[in-house]
Structures are given as C-alpha cells and as structure tokens.
Amino acid sequence: MGRILFLVVLALLGWVFFKSWQRKQLGDKPSANPQQKQGLGRNPVENILPCKHCGAYSPMHEGVMMQGRFYCGLDHAKAAGEKIH
Ligand SMILES: [Zn+2]
Structure with a gap:
C-alpha cells in the first residue's frame, strides 16, 4: 500500500x-x-454622450468632440457656434 x-x-x-x-x-x-x-x-461599453445642441445621445465615434463639448454631428457643432476649421 x-x-x-x-x-x-x-x-x-x-x-x-x-x-x-x-x-x-x-x-x-x-x-x-x-x-x-x-x-x-475589449471595450463593449462605448461612451455615449449627449449632444450639447440637441441633447440626443450618440456614440462617441459617430459625433464630434469640440474642446470637450460633444455634438451628434458637425451640423450641430456649427449650429452651437463652434468654429470648424
Ligand atoms: Zn445634436
């Protein structure tokens, strides 16, 4: 044993x-x-931010970031008075 x-x-x-x-x-x-x-x-949770102009929530890659302010599109960034070069 x-x-x-x-x-x-x-x-x-x-x-x-x-x-x-x-x-x-x-x-x-x-x-x-x-x-x-x-x-x-892996980044399954993408940052979804509200547009400063219309308040619509969009994924970060779909919108534009202007000096720390997020817009759902360039049009709203322009509408909000952001200077786009
Ligand atoms: Zn917007």
Whole structure:
C-alpha cells in the first residue's frame, strides 16, 4: 500500500514538474497576456454622450468632440457656434 501511494505521489510530482516545465518552454507571456489583452482591448461599453445642441445621445465615434463639448454631428457643432476649421 505504501509503495503504491509513493508511486502515485511521484507520478503527481512528475506531472506538476512537467507542466511547469512546459509552461516555461512556452513562455509565461502567451498564457498570461491573452486575458490581459481581452480585458484591456475589449471595450463593449462605448461612451455615449449627449449632444450639447440637441441633447440626443450618440456614440462617441459617430459625433464630434469640440474642446470637450460633444455634438451628434458637425451640423450641430456649427449650429452651437463652434468654429470648424
Ligand atoms: Zn445634436
């Protein structure tokens, strides 16, 4: 019985060492980075801001930002008196 237990522990230790060796061979970065990249790269919640002119909410990429003021379009930025070059 003791010998079997010893063999099982030895096998487990060998497996753990093999896994850690495998991880080193692959490099720690590929296994750690995808999660970080997913966390940083993914941006499911886009900033939706109200237009300063009409108050309509638009995603940031659809509107224009003028000196910290958001407009749903260039027309409203102009209408609100923003100087567009
Ligand atoms: Zn607007």
